[in-house]
Amino acid sequence: MFRRTFWFTAGAAAGVWATTKVNRKLKQLTPESLAAQAANKAIETGHRIKDLALDVRAGMLQREAELGEALGLEVPVDHDPELPAQRRLAALPYTKYSYNRNEDH
Template sequence: MFRRTFWFTTGVAAGVWATTKVNRKLKQLTPESLAATAANKALEAGHRIKERAVDFALDVRDGMAQREEELGDALGLYAPVDRDELPAAHRYAAIENRTTPKYVEGSTYRKNSYNSHNRNEDH
């Protein structure tokens, strides 16, 4: 009798366990559950990609800064400059020269289409 009770209880427990396991699996295979699982997986993948993209962007920025520093050193951009060695600044006159023929009195210079000051024009 003890043996029958043991096997009956074991069978009931196994049936309950199997029924629970099958019901959980069926719930996981419903369309709503599958959609929710897919959405969660997509969000997780998106977060992982975003983290990697941020890390990549930071690495690229560090590499750019390092390369700019190397180029600046190679070109001498960061070397101290002695003001005495710099060439003089070019200065341009703001007023036209009044001794040109068009301003001199008695000059035969006439401003017309034949006397163009266009340097690109053939003379």
């Protein structure tokens, strides 16, 4: 009698456990749940890309400072690593005669 009660209880517990697992998996596969999971992954990827961009920017500023120091250029004191620095175009000396490669032909 105790054996039957034990196996009945064990079977009922296994059935409840399996039903719970299946219901959880079915809830994860609904369109709303899949859309939420995709949105969360997209947000996480966006944060990782932003972190990568900030790391690249910090490395770029560090290397730019190293190059500026090696070349004897002034390094701007107030620079914000969040915002890109303004670029200055190098002024080329004006020559009276400019070279046009199409004039030779």
